[in-house]
Amino acid sequence: MNLIRAAKLTPVMAALAVALVLTILRAGERDAAADGVGAGRPAAPSEEEVAAGASSSERLYPVEINPGPETPTVLARLDGQDRVARVACSTCHTTRAPDVSVRSAEALDEFHQGLTYRHGDLSCLSCHNSENYDTLRRADGSSLSYPDTMMLCAQCHGPQYRDYRNGSHGGMTGYWDLSRGPRRRNHCIDCHDAHAPAFPKVRPVFQPKDPGARQQLERAQQQTEHVDHE
Numbered sequence: 608m609n610l611i612r613a614a615k616l617t618p619v620m621a622a623l624a625v626a627l628v629l630t631i632l633r634a635g636e637r638d639a640a641a642d643g644v645g646a647g648r649p650a651a652p653s654e655e656e657v658a659a660g661a662s663s664s665e666r667l668y669p670v671e672i673n674p675g676p677e678t679p680t681v682l683a684r685l686d687g688q689d690r691v692a693r694v695a696c697s698t699c700h701t702t703r704a705p706d707v708s709v710r711s712a713e714a715l716d717e718f719h720q721g722l723t724y725r726h727g728d729l730s731c732l733s734c735h736n737s738e739n740y741d742t743l744r745r746a747d748g749s750s751l752s753y754p755d756t757m758m759l760c761a762q763c764h765g766p767q768y769r770d771y772r773n774g775s776h777g778g779m780t781g782y783w784d785l786s787r788g789p790r791r792r793n794h795c796i797d798c799h800d801a802h803a804p805a806f807p808k809v810r811p812v813f814q815p816k817d818p819g820a821r822q823q824l825e826r827a828q829q830q831t832e833h834v835d836h837e
């Protein structure tokens with residue numbers, strides 16, 4: 608009797624197990640497809656592929672990442688001109704030799720005063736491309752455009768970038784399940800200033816809005832004060 612039941616159950620269970628494994632594999636593919644973060648990386652699918660749900664028949668919503676910075680310009684008064692104009696970085700920097708030794712704002716006395724800079728002991732030219740100041744620089748010396756700044760951060764902060772791709776750093780709004788709706792991610796520079804990236808130490812400041820909870824809190828504070836004065 609038991610043998611017969613086991614013989615009947617086994618194929619059913621095997622089929623269930625196969626179905627489960629397939630579901631897990633497909634979910635994995637979907638997560639990988641949804642993670643369209645690595646702009647410029649061959650492995651990451653384009654946002655269109657993500658929107659199309661890549662190979663799966665189910666249509667998935669896109670993951671959108673806030674754009675990186677635009678190529679900056681500065682306000683400057685150029686030689687022989689009275690008016691102040693917005694100019695590209697290269698306007699001046701093609702005419703002066705790059706200085707790799709600059710690694711603090713205090714070292715700047717001719718121009719760029721007032722810049723806040725606290726990012727380890729990095730030279731400005733670890734990130735700014737001495738060959739073309741309208742672009743950034745990768746560690747291998749190749750250039751990177753400003754909108755691709757995330758890949759600049761990623762090359763030195765691998766663990767945080769990995770966490771970001773996993774969704775455990777950097778926050779998101781929208782849906783985890785992309786079959787239900789789109790997801791929006793912040794860019795590193797939405798939260799971290801590229802020149803002074805340390806995050807201020809966070810501490811909770813708000814008191815509970817719930818009146819009952821507030822009364823409890825006040826009571827607890829009074830009691831602590833009593834203890835303090837004793």
Ligand code: HEC
Binds near residue numbers: 694699700709715717
């Ligand atoms: C009006 C001219 C001018 C413009 C425009 C300009 N710079 Fe500069 N930059 C300077 C001068 C002058 C220095 C040297 C300052 C000093 O040493 O006191 C400098 C220094 C620097 C340095 C330090 C390293 C080095 O080579 O000296 C960096 C990095 C830099 N600039 C980036 C930029 C970027 C990025 C832009 C565009 C957003 C820009 N600059 C636009 C004039 C300019």
Ligand code: HEC
Binds near residue numbers: 709724730753801802
């Ligand atoms: C960690 C990489 C990194 C380092 C190091 C770095 N920068 Fe930048 N810098 C950036 C990025 C990225 C931007 C564009 C950021 C943005 O627009 O929010 C930028 C923008 C600028 C700009 C234009 C916007 C502005 O703030 O005026 C200037 C000028 C500049 N950098 C100068 C410097 C100088 C001078 C140093 C060294 C004292 C330096 N940078 C060091 C990454 C870096």
Ligand code: HEC
Binds near residue numbers: 726760799
């Ligand atoms: C060339 C390598 C390099 C690049 C590129 C770079 N960083 Fe950094 N970053 C560093 C170093 C070095 C430190 C200092 C680590 C320390 O002092 O412990 C640092 C520190 C930090 C910190 C921690 C600050 C603190 O004091 O807690 C943050 C946040 C950070 N970087 C974010 C960024 C972001 C965002 C970008 C891209 C705009 C970026 N970094 C680009 C090398 C880099």
Ligand code: HEC
Binds near residue numbers: 761768778794797806
């Ligand atoms: C939603 C805001 C947000 C975004 C987006 C974000 N970070 Fe952070 N990051 C933080 C906060 C908050 C901390 C401080 C955590 C702490 O103090 O415990 C932090 C800390 C860091 C640190 C310091 C080391 C650490 O883990 O404490 C680095 C490096 C860093 N972030 C890099 C990045 C990079 C690279 C990106 C983009 C891929 C990024 N962050 C995107 C909020 C953000």
